[in-house]
Amino acid sequence: MAIEQFANRFVCDLIAYEPGKPIEETARELGLNPADIVKVASNENPLGPSPLAKEAMRKALDESHIYPDGGGWKLRSAIAKKFDLDISNVVLGNGSNEIIEILCHSFLNPKAELIAAEHAFVVYKLMATLFGAKYVEVADPEFIHDLEGMADAITPDTRLLFIANPNNPTGTMVGQEALDRFMARVPEHVVVAFDEAYHEFLDDAPDVIKYIREGRNVCVLRTCSKIHGLAALRIGYGLAPKHLAEVLQKARQPFNTNAIAQAGALAALEDADHVNKTKAINKEGLAFYEAAFRERGLEFVPSVANFILVKVGEGDRVFREMLKHGVIIRAMSGYKLPDWVRISIGTPAQNRRCLEVLDAVLSAAAV
Secondary structure, X not given: OOHHHHOOHHHHOOOOOOOXXXXXXXXXXXXXXXXXXXXXXXXXXXXXXXXXXXXXXXXHHHHOOOOOOOOOHHHHXXXXXXXXXXXXXXXXXXOHHHHHHHHHHHHOOOOOEEEEEOOOXXXXXXXXXXXXXXXXXXXXXXXXXXXXXXXXXXXXXXXXXXXXXXXXOOOOOOOHHHHHHHHOOOOOOOEEEEEOOOHHHOOOOOOOHHHHHOOOOEEEEEEOOOOOOOHHHOOEEXXXXXXXXXXXXXXXXXXXXXXXXXHHHHHHOOOHHHHHHHHHHHHHHHHHHHHHHHHHOXXXXXXXXXXXXXXXXXXXXXXXXXXXXXXXXXXXXXXXOOOEEEEEOOOXXXXXXXXXXXXXXXXXXXX
């Protein structure tokens, strides 16, 4: 007797989220040296972790036998100070992904609705489905969130609305004026989640923290996975007004963030040098790809994040062919963009290698 018949039908019908292909698995499958593989699929920091974070984590290892601070006092205090907020405004997560899940635990049910953009992070839809809520997808012309359309989609049953800014996988963002107009239309029964995983890559970022100070029902999601280079640790946080943060804390698992991650994140927040170096290499990489794509006549979406979306035709095939050459990119069919791939910005050498292989694959297809 198959156990699936006893599981929730909506879970069995889900298409599981597929992360970027790991280097080790690719090397094993293709018989390649892991050191020769270029992974530009998961928007990771090509410079690696913050050096300050590595030192702090090594020290924290000595107390691995002790449970972590379940309240994350040191890290939450540092985050609160960074944004001129109170510790009561900060909720820690096992990656900012867990903050998404905590929001859904707190506000979704079969009678509720979640609104997101058409080409936004696929986890929003996955979470809505898991909690039996209605998922409302709003078209995003030119891959930019249509905030007016999203506001129009709000109903009395809407509980959560996600704005990824910059958005993954498109790399686009909406500015301050559009956000202010949108927030003026949002009713009190809706929690707006600003997913800002790529916020630190921006030079002129919109301010959504001000909505927290105004007491609005918003949650701002941040992560240490991207610019701080701590993706393996799964450490992120949510910022929210006290009344909302208190609800989220009740839905949070005890000890949801480990002590090594907390120590690393605490040190990384102070490592301005690593952040600046990462931003510099990212700007250089974006300029490299944009110039190359223009030269080749390839359509792309100008990005403000640490990745770029480019139209190559048959994205799944291009992904598979590049994989054979030891270059891992991300196919976008899961985002309803079958002709596109997403390329993360790497080191200059990784970027050149990726482009060489892309050229070879596209040239072979054209023969």
